[in-house]
Structure formats: C-alpha cells, structure tokens
Amino acid sequence: MPSTSEQMRWDQRYRAGEILFGEEPSLFLREQAFRFTPGMKALAVADGQGRNGVWLASQGLDVLSVDISETGLQHARELAARRSVALQTEVCDLTTWTPPLTGFDVVVEISIHFPGEVRRQVHRNLSDAVKPRGLYLIEAFHENQCGRASGGPRDRDMLSTRDKLLEDFREFSFLELMEGTVLLNEGPRHQGEAWMVRMVAQK
Ligand SMILES: C[S@@+](CC[C@H](N)C(=O)[O-])C[C@H]1O[C@@H](n2cnc3c(N)ncnc32)[C@H](O)[C@@H]1O
Numbered sequence: 001m002p003s004t005s006e007q008m009r010w011d012q013r014y015r016a017g018e019i020l021f022g023e024e025p026s027l028f029l030r031e032q033a034f035r036f037t038p039g040m041k042a043l044a045v046a047d048g049q050g051r052n053g054v055w056l057a058s059q060g061l062d063v064l065s066v067d068i069s070e071t072g073l074q075h076a077r078e079l080a081a082r083r084s085v086a087l088q089t090e091v092c093d094l095t096t097w098t099p100p101l102t103g104f105d106v107v108v109e110i111s112i113h114f115p116g117e118v119r120r121q122v123h124r125n126l127s128d129a130v131k132p133r134g135l136y137l138i139e140a141f142h143e144n145q146c147g148r149a150s151g152g153p154r155d156r157d158m159l160s161t162r163d164k165l166l167e168d169f170r171e172f173s174f175l176e177l178m179e180g181t182v183l184l185n186e187g188p189r190h191q192g193e194a195w196m197v198r199m200v201a202q203k
Contacts, residue, residue: 004093010069014049021048022187023079025055026110028139028198035135035200036061040105043129045094046112050076050087051186056108057085064088064104066097094122099129106135111151111190113140113158123168130203136172138165142179142195150184150192160197172201 013020024030029052036042038060044053049072053065057080065087067073073089080087095118107130114122130136140160141152153159162179179197184190 004068007068007093010048010067011071014069014071014075018188019049019075020187020189021051021111022185022190023049023051023054024186025052026139026186027182028196029055029108029110029137032137032200033059036106041103041131042106042108043099043104043126045107045109045126047076047089048072050079052108052110053087054079054083054085056106057087058083061106062086064090064100066090066092066094068093094126097125099126103131104129104134105131106137109136109138109140111139111141113153113160115155115157116164119158119160119164120168127169127171127203132203134203135175136169136199136201136203138197138199140197142197144179144195148192148194150194151186151190152194162197165197165199165201169199169201172203174199174201176200 036059040061042056042061042063044065047053047065047067053063057063070091143159143161145152146156177199184194
C-alpha cells in the first residue's frame with residue numbers, strides 16, 4: 001500500500017510511544033460481551049493500538065485487526081502478546097481496501113470518522129464483509145461533539161448521527177441505536193463528557 005499523508009500522520013502520533021486511547025476496550029464494546037461466542041470471526045477496523053481487537057481476542061474470538069498505521073498495529077501485537085492472545089493484523093487503507101471474501105460474524109468500528117461520501121462508501125464495502133445474520137457495531141463521536149475537547153474530529157461532516165447510520169445500514173436490523181452523552185476515560189485523547197452514537201446492527 002503506498003503511504004499516504006493519513007498514514008504518516010497516525011504513524012507519527014503512535015511513534016511517540018504513548019498509548020493514545022488506553023489499553024482497555026471501549027465500555028460500549030465491553031457491554032456487548034453477551035453477543036459474542038468463542039470462535040466467531042471478528043474484524044476490528046481502524047483498530048489503532050489494539051485495545052478493542054485484543055479484548056475481542058481475549059473473549060475467544062478469531063480477530064483480524066486492521067489499521068492504516070503499521071506503528072499502531074505493532075503496539076497492538078505487543079498488547080496481544082502481553083495478554084497472551086492471538087491477533088492477526090493487516091495494514092490497510094479502509095477507503096480502498098477489499099475485505100477477505102470469507103466474511104465476518106462481527107465487524108467492530110470504534111472511533112473512526114470519515115467525510116460523508118467516504119464514510120458511506122466504507123460502510124457499503126464493510127457491510128459486504130458481514131456474514132448473513134452477522135453483527136456490525138459502531139461507536140462514533142456525534143455531530144453535537146463539535147467544539148468539545150473530550151475527543152473526536154472537529155469537522156462536522158466527519159461526525160456521526162443516528163440518522164446517518166440509519167441510512168448507511170438501511171439493509172440491517174437495528175438491535176441498538178442510541179445517541180447521547182457518556183463520560184469517556186480512554187487514555188489521554190478521550191477524556192470527559194462526550195456526545196456519542198452507538199449502534200449494534202444485524203444483517
Ligand atoms: C481515533 S483512532 C481510534 C483507534 C481505535 N479504534 C481505538 O478506539 O482505540 C482512529 C484510527 O483510525 C486509523 N485510520 C485513519 N484513517 C484510516 C484509514 N483510511 N484506513 C484505516 N485506518 C485508518 C488511524 O490510524 C487510527 O488508529
């Protein structure tokens with residue numbers, strides 16, 4: 001994959017060695033534990049330093065963790081080794097990536113944001129990677145987060161809403177779809193009260 005400015009930006013952030021969003025999974029993902037069974041094939045997209053992918057692996061899932069940053073994924077592999085779990089990793093740009101044809105029982109997308117048209121295309125592409133009756137989970141910063149310092153992008157077009165996800169996943173059934181504020185405590189970059197959208201959808 002040719003390196004892009006986005007890749008260089010994230011590699012540089014992660015290279016400083018700091019664990020930007022902590023090593024524990026998002027609380028939202030942890031609350032969904034009852035939906036997962038050992039052996040499920042999971043895709044952790046834009047998994048960064050691996051906190052969510054490694055936690056899924058610790059639940060017995062067979063996890064592929066992908067991200068544009070090789071440096072982030074190096075940290076993810078180190079975290080997996082410290083927790084004694086298996087984690088497959090792949091560097092990819094989600095805006096052009098073709099997921100494996102074998103499909104996934106669960107796709108987990110935590111805190112990754114793209115401009116409107118790109119987001120729709122990425123969601124179409126990744127939806128195709130979900131097996132029939134498989135799950136797609138998202139936690140993303142909401143448009144109302146614009147201007148808050150507790151995390152997420154500043155550009156409104158990159159922020160999410162319930163309506164945007166209803167549209168992107170209109171062929172799925174929504175098991176949960178909520179927007180509102182939560183108190184984040186995830187490493188130095190996600191701290192304090194934040195507006196979020198949380199989705200669990202089934203194909
Ligand atoms: C805010 S971080 C979230 C990381 C992780 N999901 C977490 O919750 O800890 C956003 C991640 O998206 C990745 N990313 C940004 N653009 C990407 C792209 N086009 N394809 C794949 N990953 C990308 C970055 O490298 C970064 O790890």
